[in-house]
Amino acid sequence: MYAILDIETTGGKYNEEGITEIAIYKYDGHQVVDQFISLVNPEREIQPFVVNLTGINSNMLRNAPKFYEIAKRIVEITEDCILVAHNAQFDYRILGTEFRRLGFDYIRPSLCSVELSKQLIPGQPSYSLGKLVRSLGIPVSDRHRASGDALATLKLFKLLLDKDSSKSIIQQSIKLNPKHQLEPRHLDILADLPSETGVYYIHNAEGNIIYIGKSKNIKKRINQHFTNTNRKSKQIQNLVDSVSYETTGSELVALLKESEAIKTIKPKFNRALRRTRFTHALYSFTDDNGYINLKIDIADGRKKPITTFSNRDSGKSFINHAVEDYNLCQKLTGIYQTKTSCFNYDIKECNGACIGKESPESYNERVYKLIAKSSYANQNMVIIDRGRDIDERSAILIENGVFKGIGFFNLNYQINNLEILQSIITPMQNNRDTQHIIQSYLRKNKRLKVINFD
Structure with a gap:
């Protein structure tokens, strides 16, 4: 991670200068992920030649924050x-001078784009920022202002990274700023974790669960928690005392267990996942001509959806595939807004429901097939997925359209009726989230074995 920096100062005697403006762009090697730009009240006079160069004068800085206010x-x-x-x-x-005035030692590894440019773009007539970027065709605005110069430096640095075929900048960066090292207690926790699919529970010293998650590789995911540098990960790193887990084999079982556990336990660091997992849904209505219309809309708890989606794009993709797979009308699925025929009719790929050419009964029959495939409403079924061992399978029970729970059974034990199945099922909550999880998983994993019961 890089912090692209430019500072404008008051000028004056060495180590007596003050900052008048600062700009920092946090760059991850691909994109800017954070930025900070501010004028600064230097609490001292600005040299006249600096005012002429930058355009920054004392009047502009009278109400600007002082350095100690932006130091953090x-x-x-x-x-x-x-x-x-x-x-x-x-x-x-x-920067170091300003921090020392506050009694703080500011230490960071640094790279100089002047030195890097001399190495990677030799033979330039000048390596001053303005002349160099102009000669390289890099656009620059607000020259001699912190934000403009920092952005120009960022664009130059991107070019230098591209030109660095030996990747010496990256290698030097790793040496200057090594990755976060795991603490011994974190290594001890990782040693006991499996590289398998399941749900994990992070505990504090009192044994309370502070975070719940699911992963296809529990060990790898916990390792990410222990090495990430974001605010939440650092808090978890400080508080974690132990990690318990349960393998599931099936990602669907893991998703369902995670959802229920978060809603039940409400861990401190799972606030985001307590909310509903979907934003959009598929609804149907019958128009005045008797045709069933389909529509992707914002999820409304007062309406009963056919199926749900994590976002609008997912819903649009679903309906576009449905039109193709079930030969549905673009107009009646909300894709093509028109008062006459849809586009597919004009190219002979729609049977004409949009203009009443195809009968409602014929058209609706295909819509019913889509609805039956996309929703498990009123159905008795069991979804068979992977188990925790080679000779085991998981079972997700849906009874009369209601999710009842999950269980595991040995391959030697045949599931052939509802009573036997109910005896191995652990009851779980049925809610809109579980419906969304199951429907989404079924859409993405079309080869899953599904057994229907009468």
Whole structure:
């Protein structure tokens, strides 16, 4: 992670300068993930030649924050980052001076884009920022202002990364700023975890569950929790005392167990997953001519959906495939807004329900097939998926359209009637989230074995 930096100062005697403006762009090697730009009240006079150069004068800075007011933000945005600046020695020295005035040692690894440019783009007539970026065709605005110069440095740095065929910048960066190292207690926890699909529970010293998650590889996912540097991961790292888990074999079982456990236990760090997992749904209505219309809309708890989707794009993709697979009308599925025929009719791929050419009975028969395939309403069925061992399978029971629970059975034990199945099922809650999880999983895994009961 890099922090692309530019600072404007008051000018003056060495180590007596003050910052008048600062811009920092946090760059992950692919995109800007955070930024901070601010004028700064330096609490000292600005040299006249600097005013002429930057356009920043004392009147502009009268109500600007003083350095101590933005120091914490600078520390946070540059934490675990390598500072990159054009003539980095100057910017790093100015920052260090300001922090020392606050009694704080500011230490960060740094890279200088001047030195890198001399290595990777030799023979340039000048390596000053303005002349260099112009010669390289890099657009620059607000020259001699912190934001404009920092953005120009960012664009230059991207070019330098592209030109660095030996990847020496990346290798040097890793040496300057090694990855977060695991603490011994974290290594001890990881040693006992499996690389299997299941649900995991992170406990604090009191044994309370502070986070619940699911993964196809529990060990790998916990390792990510222990090495990530985001705020939530760091909090978990500080509080974790142990991790318990249960393997499921089936990702669907893991999803259902995770959902129920989060709703029941309400762990401290699972706030986001307590909310509903879907935003859009598929609804149907019959128009005045007797045709069943389908519509993707925002999920409404007062209406009963056919199926649900995590986002609008997922819903649009579903309905587009449905039109193709079931030969449905674009107009009656909300894809093509028109008062006459749909586009597919014009190219002879629609039977004409949009203009009353195909009978409602004939058209609706195909819609019913789609609805039956997409929804398990009023159905008695069991979904068979992977188990925890080679000779085991998982069973997800749906009874009269209601999710009843999950269980595991040995392949030598034949599931042939509802009573036997009910005896191995662990009851679980049926709610809109479980319906969404099951329907979404069925859409994505079309080869799943599904047994229907009378």
